[in-house]
Amino acid sequence: MTEFLQLDLPPLLAAILAGGTCGLLGSFLVLRRESLLGDALSHAVLPGIVVGFALTGLRSAGPMLLGALVAALLATLAIGWVRRAARLEGGAATGLVFTGFFALGLVLLELTGARSADLDVDCVLFGQLETLVWLEAQGWASFFDPAALAGMPRQLGLLAAVALVAGLAVALFWRPLQLIAFDPAFAASLGLRVGRWEMGLNLLIAAAAVAAFESVGSILVVAMLVCPAVALRLMTDRYAMQVLGGAALGAGLGAAGVLLAGPLPAALGLAVSLNAAGLIGTLAGLVVAGCLVARSRMA
Numbered sequence: 001m002t003e004f005l006q007l008d009l010p011p012l013l014a015a016i017l018a019g020g021t022c023g024l025l026g027s028f029l030v031l032r033r034e035s036l037l038g039d040a041l042s043h044a045v046l047p048g049i050v051v052g053f054a055l056t057g058l059r060s061a062g063p064m065l066l067g068a069l070v071a072a073l074l075a076t077l078a079i080g081w082v083r084r085a086a087r088l089e090g091g092a093a094t095g096l097v098f099t100g101f102f103a104l105g106l107v108l109l110e111l112t113g114a115r116s117a118d119l120d121v122d123c124v125l126f127g128q129l130e131t132l133v134w135l136e137a138q139g140w141a142s143f144f145d146p147a148a149l150a151g152m153p154r155q156l157g158l159l160a161a162v163a164l165v166a167g168l169a170v171a172l173f174w175r176p177l178q179l180i181a182f183d184p185a186f187a188a189s190l191g192l193r194v195g196r197w198e199m200g201l202n203l204l205i206a207a208a209a210v211a212a213f214e215s216v217g218s219i220l221v222v223a224m225l226v227c228p229a230v231a232l233r234l235m236t237d238r239y240a241m242q243v244l245g246g247a248a249l250g251a252g253l254g255a256a257g258v259l260l261a262g263p264l265p266a267a268l269g270l271a272v273s274l275n276a277a278g279l280i281g282t283l284a285g286l287v288v289a290g291c292l293v294a295r296s297r298m299a
Contacts (some may be wrong), residue, residue, distance in 0.1 A: 005137035008263045010153050011129040011276060013216075017159040017253030018212035019280070021166050022224035023250020025205050027243045030229040031181035032198075035092055035243055036224035037079075040098030042209040046105025049179060049210060054112040065158070065210055072206030075101050076199060090158050129215055129258065129276045132156070155215045162211040170243065177201070198249035217252075220277045224250050227284035234291040253283050 029038045048071025052063035075097055082093040136142065136151035143149070170177065176197060179187035184194045205225070212221050228249040232242045257280030262273045 002138055003141075004263065005139070005142065006134050008132050009137070010132035010156060011265075012255060012258045013156055014129060014132055014153070014159055014212075014215040015258045015276065015280060016251045017156070017163045017254075018216050018221070019224050019228070019254030020247045020251035021159070021163045021208045022212065022221060023228035023253075024170060024243065024247035025201070026225035026229040027164065027206055027232065027246040028177060028181050028201055029205070029225060030233050031242065032184075035078055035226050035230075037202070039222045040079070040094045040151065040203060041072050041206045042213070042221045043098045043100035043105075045071045045206050045210050045213075046102055047071050050105055050108040050214070051060070052114055054108070065207060066208055068210035069203055072203055072209075073199070098106065099249050107172075112256070115283050120241075128217075130262075155211075158211045161205050166208060166218060169200075169204060173197075175241075182239075191242055201276070216277050216280070220281050223281045223284050224253070227288050228253065231288050231291040234288075234295045249287070253280055254285065256280075257283055 020143075024262055026035075026038060029035050045068035045085040048069070049064045050067075051071075052065070052067030056063045057065075078097045078101075079093050086093070132153045132155060134142075134222075136148040136150050138148070176192055177188070178192070179192065180197050180201075187197075188194050206236060208225075209221050216224075228246045228251030229242070231249060236245065238244055240262075250255045258276045260274070260283075261276040265272055265274075
């Protein structure tokens with residue numbers, strides 16, 4: 001049990017929090033037919049993360065999250081400007097901006113010396129789930145020991161905070177988000193400032209991306225923003241089922257990926273293990289494929 005708490009529980013919690021949060025917010029991207037925007041925001045935050053580190057010299061949550069939110073805001077404004085100035089459709093403008101921001105982030109990684117703090121391309125793309133450990137844990141009593149809790153990976157605290165904020169935001173603004181997702185023109189006619197609501201939602205998605213990138217990587221963030229939501233969209237037309245089901249499926253995929261990658265093979269006495277982030281992404285793709293097959297048979 002001590003070994004499970006020290007080595008397996010932290011990545012398990014990180015995967016559940018990241019998957020659940022991304023699954024929750026991803027439903028709004030899918031309903032608005034803006035799934036590519038999740039890809040854009042998860043990559044566009046990189047320059048802000050690197051600048052936040054460069055200005056403070058610390059890999060602390062506050063500066064990096066603030067930098068990521070500023071970068072996400074700038075990327076959202078840039079997408080709108082490019083669409084108007086170049087008269088491009090939304091997907092083309094989004095792809096142009098996020099590739100530019102991501103390239104800038106990669107250049108800044110080299111120029112600022114962020115690699116020396118283990119903030120590198122591999123970390124950004126693929127995450128470091130397996131490196132999350134809680135060595136101070138000596139049993140379930142550690143959850144009530146302030147000294148032991150202080151030794152928990154800092155990534156878990158940031159993930160939990162973002163998950164809490166995202167959950168509260170969706171619960172408090174359930175109806176306005178529904179109107180904006182299904183009929184923004186009608187929402188505007190009711191007096192809702194759709195642009196501001198969309199900006200707030202984009203900033204939440206950016207916060208989820210930066211909270212999850214160090215643990216699961218930006219590639220898996222994209223998968224978890226899209227796959228659970230798409231799977232539910234194939235199986236239901238109910239708003240509540242879509243949003244809450246996306247969150248539950250995302251959390252479940254995160255848990256299944258971590259457990260199948262290491263703890264379960266170890267418990268069975270097998271001398272093999274898999275990359276947890278890669279397995280989570282694979283499972284997400286298989287779930288979407290399964291839902292697609294099931295939907296085609298029901299048609």
